[in-house]
Amino acid sequence: MKKILIIGCSPCAVSSAENLLSKGYEVVFCLKNSASDLFLERVQRNEATATLENSQIASCKGFNGNFELMIISNGKKITQHVSSIIIAEESTRRPNFSFYTLKESDMVISLSMLKTKIEASDSTEAAKIVFLTGLTKESNSTMLAEIMNSALKLKIESDKKIYILTGNLKVAENGLEALYRKTRDAGVIYVKFGSTGPDIVQAEDGKVTIIFEDDISGKKFRLKPELTVVDETICPSENLAELAEIFRIEQDRDGFLQSDNVHCLNVLTNRKGIMVAGPSRGIFSPSENMEDAMSCAVTAIQLAEKSLPEPENRAEKTIDVCVGCLTCYRVCPYRVIQLDNGISIPAEACEGCGICAAECPGNRIQMKGPAGSIINDHIKNIDTHLNENEFTPLIIAFCCSRSAAKAADLSTKIEPFLIPSRLKIIELPCAGFISFDHILACFKSKANGVIVLTCHENNCHSQNGNIYAKARVDVMRERLAAIGIDKERLSINSISSNMGLRFSEITNNFANKIKTLGPTSNKK
Amino acid sequence: MTEKIEIIDMDQLDHERFNSWTTMQDYCITCCLCSSSCPVSGVEDFDPRKLVRLVSLGLENDLVESKWPWICTMCGKCENLCPMNINIPALVRNIRSLREREKVPGILHKGLEAAIKTGNNLGLPKEDYEFILEDVAEELAEEPGFENFSVPVDKKGANILVTIHNKLVNTHTDDLKHWWKIFHAAKEEWTVPSDNWEGTNWGLFTGDDNSMKVIAGRIAEHMEKLKIKNLLWPE
Numbered sequence: 001m002k003k004i005l006i007i008g009c010s011p012c013a014v015s016s017a018e019n020l021l022s023k024g025y026e027v028v029f030c031l032k033n034s035a036s037d038l039f040l041e042r043v044q045r046n047e048a049t050a051t052l053e054n055s056q057i058a059s060c061k062g063f064n065g066n067f068e069l070m071i072i073s074n075g076k077k078i079t080q081h082v083s084s085i086i087i088a089e090e091s092t093r094r095p096n097f098s099f100y101t102l103k104e105s106d107m108v109i110s111l112s113m114l115k116t117k118i119e120a121s122d123s124t125e126a127a128k129i130v131f132l133t134g135l136t137k138e139s140n141s142t143m144l145a146e147i148m149n150s151a152l153k154l155k156i157e158s159d160k161k162i163y164i165l166t167g168n169l170k171v172a173e174n175g176l177e178a179l180y181r182k183t184r185d186a187g188v189i190y191v192k193f194g195s196t197g198p199d200i201v202q203a204e205d206g207k208v209t210i211i212f213e214d215d216i217s218g219k220k221f222r223l224k225p226e227l228t229v230v231d232e233t234i235c236p237s238e239n240l241a242e243l244a245e246i247f248r249i250e251q252d253r254d255g256f257l258q259s260d261n262v263h264c265l266n267v268l269t270n271r272k273g274i275m276v277a278g279p280s281r282g283i284f285s286p287s288e289n290m291e292d293a294m295s296c297a298v299t300a301i302q303l304a305e306k307s308l309p310e311p312e313n314r315a316e317k318t319i320d321v322c323v324g325c326l327t328c329y330r331v332c333p334y335r336v337i338q339l340d341n342g343i344s345i346p347a348e349a350c351e352g353c354g355i356c357a358a359e360c361p362g363n364r365i366q367m368k369g370p371a372g373s374i375i376n377d378h379i380k381n382i383d384t385h386l387n388e389n390e391f392t393p394l395i396i397a398f399c400c401s402r403s404a405a406k407a408a409d410l411s412t413k414i415e416p417f418l419i420p421s422r423l424k425i426i427e428l429p430c431a432g433f434i435s436f437d438h439i440l441a442c443f444k445s446k447a448n449g450v451i452v453l454t455c456h457e458n459n460c461h462s463q464n465g466n467i468y469a470k471a472r473v474d475v476m477r478e479r480l481a482a483i484g485i486d487k488e489r490l491s492i493n494s495i496s497s498n499m500g501l502r503f504s505e506i507t508n509n510f511a512n513k514i515k516t517l518g519p520t521s522n523k524k
Numbered sequence: 525m526t527e528k529i530e531i532i533d534m535d536q537l538d539h540e541r542f543n544s545w546t547t548m549q550d551y552c553i554t555c556c557l558c559s560s561s562c563p564v565s566g567v568e569d570f571d572p573r574k575l576v577r578l579v580s581l582g583l584e585n586d587l588v589e590s591k592w593p594w595i596c597t598m599c600g601k602c603e604n605l606c607p608m609n610i611n612i613p614a615l616v617r618n619i620r621s622l623r624e625r626e627k628v629p630g631i632l633h634k635g636l637e638a639a640i641k642t643g644n645n646l647g648l649p650k651e652d653y654e655f656i657l658e659d660v661a662e663e664l665a666e667e668p669g670f671e672n673f674s675v676p677v678d679k680k681g682a683n684i685l686v687t688i689h690n691k692l693v694n695t696h697t698d699d700l701k702h703w704w705k706i707f708h709a710a711k712e713e714w715t716v717p718s719d720n721w722e723g724t725n726w727g728l729f730t731g732d733d734n735s736m737k738v739i740a741g742r743i744a745e746h747m748e749k750l751k752i753k754n755l756l757w758p759e
Binding site: 128161163184187189211214216217218219220221222223224 | 529530531532533534535539540550554573574577578581583
């Protein structure tokens with residue numbers, strides 16, 4: 001299927017659409033409000049585009065390559081089937097008047113208001129203009145670029161006195177250092193503040209007075225601008241929170257639609273087939289937004305053509321009847337599990353992390369593929385030959401393939417790292433794969449200690465697999481204690497793939513602890 | 525007793541006043557490398573960084589009347605270290621040039637005026653100058669190995685023209701002999717001018733570009749007139 005849904009009408013969204021259309025894909029726009037004439041003009045030229053105005057997503061079923069969306073459009077219910085979804089809603093601007101103890105007036109405006117004035121060639125008569133930015137909260141390069149461009153325009157067109165009062169100057173973007181120099185050469189005056197800012201007072205008649213002290217010269221200065229321009233905070237569209245809920249994708253602490261997980265590269269979210277771009281993803285420069293647009297188009301095409309590798313392992317429901325607790329539905333990090341007269345797990349979408357299988361309280365899900373059987377085989381065939389003279393503990397280390405297994409590899413191949421003898425390494429697709437049954441089976445097979453090694457926080461490819469593993473281990477430790485096995489025999493740590501030495505440290509420390517505990521007593 | 529701190533209206537300052545100066549003081553990032561390296565930092569509270577800031581602000585009047593520009597030794601350490609390539613010694617010199625000539629400290633301007641008028645800082649007449657040279661040359665000729673020594677004056681076509689520091693024909697005449705001996709032993713073709721011989725150029729120190737050019741110009745004239753290719757200008 002070659003249809004892509006794009007939510008939003010930002011320049012980023014339009015650019016993404018154009019990229020897709022040029023490759024022969026169909027595009028459907030879903031817009032919260034009605035489209036501007038400019039937008040329709042640019043987009044409707046192409047027959048392969050449909051625009052749904054005044055539309056909201058009501059629900060989303062399916063998975064990458066086959067999403068079924070219910071959309072309320074102009075009050076009517078519409079169903080759309082698309083291959084993938086791109087979210088690129090424009091961000092909103094909130095003027096920071098209150099940061100600078102100012103109230104909006106005809107002498108105190110926001111940057112957006114100034115830009116509108118400049119564009120409309122509504123030349124302001126003010127001869128003295130002060131910009132305020134990044135003084136109470138850190139600014140960003142997108143805001144600064146706009147301020148510098150506005151200042152430069154005003155300075156060049158008429159000889160006004162222009163001052164920019166700023167905290168740190170965020171010039172770490174293409175061309176901003178050069179732009180800064182240009183504004184300096186044109187005569188714009190910058191005053192930089194560190195820990196203490198200027199004193200800003202707005203009198204009853206609306207006139208603003210700014211007083212500050214210069215540490216270097218030891219002098220006090222005053223500015224009385226005829227026009228004060230405050231910067232703005234760039235916020236994610238208000239719609240994003242709702243979209244996050246409907247699509248079940250993560251938000252970061254600012255509300256943008258991408259979690260802080262390192263695996264959310266570029267435009268990806270935790271859900272394959274749903275991408276987030278530009279102003280919906282964070283605060284970026286216009287050129288970065290265009291890069292995102294291209295990335296989305298490329299990824300959507302790749303996904304549609306299935307040129308991404310499929311996972312080896314996958315979950316499968318073993319018993320048709322389940323109680324419908326929806327645990328698997330809730331824990332699946334990729335949102336692959338479908339609710340359709342009971343649950344179903346589409347094989348082509350499952351990424352084989354094993355979390356659902358581990359979490360299902362009724363054991364209704366099994367892992368098919370190499371990982372499942374390998375693990376079971378490993379556990380069954382543990383060499384339990386005991387050295388009568390000295391107790392060398394048999395330790396099983398469950399290692400996440402993305403981190404711990406690689407660290408273990410480093411550890412065993414490179415001297416002088418040493419790992420404990422009788423350490424059995426079992427590789428898992430994800431630490432979340434580990435279930436109570438696996439752990440119990442280890443102790444049944446006469447293991448003296450079991451250690452689970454996961455990826456670090458925010459590094460789990462399955463979002464929370466490491467967290468689930470930890471929760472499970474914590475519960476299991478109590479259960480083991482209840483049946484007479486010392487809870488210290490079960491442990492969990494996080495590690496990353498390049499930590500060969502740390503792997504050796506962790507396993508040796510654990511082995512020593514088990515040694516002091518002695519052989520497992522057989523109460524059962 | 526609390527001092528009332530004057531508040532300066534920033535829009536009354538002319539920040540662009542010194543745009544024509546090529547010293548780049550506007551790019552100061554206040555890193556303080558200049559102040560840290562300055563050998564006279566702290567003398568009468570001298571602070572190169574503050575000096576640069578005052579110029580950028582257009583508040584140089586404070587500096588013109590103060591001792592600061594004259595405390596600077598022009599050693600150039602600040603310029604060498606400045607990450608923004610600000611030419612601080614040149615900046616100091618420019619400020620020096622803004623002061624009224626009568627208020628230039630010490631004998632600097634008086635000596636310069638004498639040099640412009642008479643060709644040397646002392647106002648030493650030509651006959652006296654020539655007499656001193658000959659006198660010292662005679663003394664040198666008495667030393668073994670320098671029997672036929674004489675001072676070449678205004679020698680056309682010589683290889684090197686040498687300027688004279690006024691102290692060498694005033695209080696330190698013996699110091700003439702050292703370099704004369706070297707030239708003599710090397711059999712060098714050298715000469716000194718008979719007038720406008722002064723090597724020290726106090727126009728450089730006092731920020732007086734015009735006077736500086738006059739004095740340098742005179743030496744260049746010698747080179748042209750006497751058709752000499754090489755100049756030794758130790759001062």
